[in-house]
Amino acid sequence: MCGIFGIVTDKEQTLGPILIEAARRLTYRGYDSVGAATLNGKKIDLRKDTGRVDEVAVKYNFAEMTGSRGIAQLRWATFGEPSQVNAQPHLDSDGDLVGAHNGNVVNNFELRQQFIAEGLTIRSQNDGETCVHAVERYINKGYEFLDAIRLAYGDLQGDYAFVIGKVSDDKLYAIKKGSGLVVGLGEGFTCLSSDLPSILPLTRKIIRIQDGEIITLWADRIELRSVKDGKIIQRAPEMVTESMDAVQKGGYPHFMLKEIHEQSQVAREVLHMLAGSAELQGVLEKMRTARNLFFIGCGTSYHACLAGAVYFAQIAGRTVIPVLAPQFLPQYILTVNHEDVGLFVSQSGETKDVLTALQAAEARGMTAFGLANVIGSTLTKATSFTLPLCCGYEISVPATKTFTNQVVTFLYLAYRLAGRDTSELEQIPDLMDKTLEMVASQVAVVASEIDKWNDMYCLGYGATYPIAQEGALKLKEITYAHCEGMLSTEFKHGPLSAVTDGFPILFVAPPDNVSLIVSGINEVTCRGGIAIAIGEEDARLRANASELIVLPKSTPQISALLAVLPLQMLSYHISVARGYDPDFPRNLSKTLTVD
Numbered sequence: 001m002c003g004i005f006g007i008v009t010d011k012e013q014t015l016g017p018i019l020i021e022a023a024r025r026l027t028y029r030g031y032d033s034v035g036a037a038t039l040n041g042k043k044i045d046l047r048k049d050t051g052r053v054d055e056v057a058v059k060y061n062f063a064e065m066t067g068s069r070g071i072a073q074l075r076w077a078t079f080g081e082p083s084q085v086n087a088q089p090h091l092d093s094d095g096d097l098v099g100a101h102n103g104n105v106v107n108n109f110e111l112r113q114q115f116i117a118e119g120l121t122i123r124s125q126n127d128g129e130t131c132v133h134a135v136e137r138y139i140n141k142g143y144e145f146l147d148a149i150r151l152a153y154g155d156l157q158g159d160y161a162f163v164i165g166k167v168s169d170d171k172l173y174a175i176k177k178g179s180g181l182v183v184g185l186g187e188g189f190t191c192l193s194s195d196l197p198s199i200l201p202l203t204r205k206i207i208r209i210q211d212g213e214i215i216t217l218w219a220d221r222i223e224l225r226s227v228k229d230g231k232i233i234q235r236a237p238e239m240v241t242e243s244m245d246a247v248q249k250g251g252y253p254h255f256m257l258k259e260i261h262e263q264s265q266v267a268r269e270v271l272h273m274l275a276g277s278a279e280l281q282g283v284l285e286k287m288r289t290a291r292n293l294f295f296i297g298c299g300t301s302y303h304a305c306l307a308g309a310v311y312f313a314q315i316a317g318r319t320v321i322p323v324l325a326p327q328f329l330p331q332y333i334l335t336v337n338h339e340d341v342g343l344f345v346s347q348s349g350e351t352k353d354v355l356t357a358l359q360a361a362e363a364r365g366m367t368a369f370g371l372a373n374v375i376g377s378t379l380t381k382a383t384s385f386t387l388p389l390c391c392g393y394e395i396s397v398p399a400t401k402t403f404t405n406q407v408v409t410f411l412y413l414a415y416r417l418a419g420r421d422t423s424e425l426e427q428i429p430d431l432m433d434k435t436l437e438m439v440a441s442q443v444a445v446v447a448s449e450i451d452k453w454n455d456m457y458c459l460g461y462g463a464t465y466p467i468a469q470e471g472a473l474k475l476k477e478i479t480y481a482h483c484e485g486m487l488s489t490e491f492k493h494g495p496l497s498a499v500t501d502g503f504p505i506l507f508v509a510p511p512d513n514v515s516l517i518v519s520g521i522n523e524v525t526c527r528g529g530i531a532i533a534i535g536e537e538d539a540r541l542r543a544n545a546s547e548l549i550v551l552p553k554s555t556p557q558i559s560a561l562l563a564v565l566p567l568q569m570l571s572y573h574i575s576v577a578r579g580y581d582p583d584f585p586r587n588l589s590k591t592l593t594v595d
């Protein structure tokens, strides 16, 4: 997710320790590289590299950096591998400007081609550098600094926050589009950051910046303007009173809840990223022409593979073999060769089961692509190309936002493969927010009703079958109850015998197959079971299910994706009601690097 911090002070001084501490307080967002720059009116001191904050800060002696202004950045790689040159901040061609961003500039590739044609000096592949050159090109055309930044804002597409300073100046400027940006007001200084934790140790007096605004920071004042017309905007500062722990969790009691509520934002980011990916067409072509196409993962990532396989078949008519990574070897390895393509899916990019399958597949000549959240992880280095999930750091052990972004990515790929207009998918982030709003109170009630059960089923059909499996995994993982995810039609072939009075069964109803779900519901309710349906408003579900958790109207495939949100919330509520910590369930770890 990256993180930026900037400070403007009233005198030249040692800023290194402040920048190091600010960077440390942004590490919760996830990162692979660290950088700092100070400006003193005559020169810019820029130091950066890949690695942990403390390692890089010691190696390059950040502590000695002096100036009256400073910028720190933590980079989570998306455009360009983690490397010293791709680390931020970045300079303009002549080294007069220095800037850093967080987020993604999705027209990075096109802008860079333009800058090269205009004779600007490009040093990295990183889109943070693109932001700096986007300003530089207008300065070269004779615009004032502020106006150059306003014009650059119009050119930079995507979701980002960006800070920039000029050597011969006493200010920093920042803009934001989509990503967070907060300004702090202190005694003798002002500062800004992607998020509050790096500001609060310095000051609790803050101003939140909105999209389409440009902020100028002096040591003793700030000026907020509209990017569009340059007019001054008045906004009174607010005082932050929450504890640091509460702030880090975004005001939510647990990271899981925070991450559930981040899903719409990260979905927006991954959709932007996919739309701007220059490499994607090549990947799709390989998938289209492959003899066999495998989606390979474990746990939640495997459930996303299952959803992807359904989407590819339903939308693009392309058969996919979804497979659990450890099963790939005994079942398929001898059958694969260079004509096959595998997409290896992993949040961490470090899951041993996945890496073992990848190694074996590559040894057989298979083309291997990745879909991962942690860029720079072993998976991303071992595959020929990896699509980033753009989720930032997922702290909570139960995967939530990385799952939905995996599914969104599969949906996007299926649309592209089918030659369908992907603009239909742009409604997903808003639908996710709407879903959370619509289901909130009802899910809490249902959770209290079924909390006493330690055995449950979660059933789906078609596109909702993988979602039911993921919902069951979430319930198992953090409530410690047994919950089995199944195809709804399979229930009558055995597990139906378990149904007793009040036994809870969750039905995830696809809008295009409601009647089949209704048969399943009746089979359990007539035996005393409680059928909790999750689906779009439908008279048949309403009449037959014991409870209907309503999703907003969308397409069958998007509806399946939305259905996982109430399931995540349900498991969260039950976990908390049982007195467990959903972020760190017993016996589990976020990354499994063992066989």
Ligand code: M6R
Residues within 6 Å of the ligand: 298, 299, 300, 301, 302, 345, 346, 347, 348, 349, 350, 351, 354, 397, 398, 399, 400, 473, 477, 589, 590, 591, 592
């Ligand atoms: O990092 P990965 O996506 O490769 O991890 C795979 C599984 O270990 C992971 O999805 C696990 O099932 C999650 N904790 C589920 O929430």
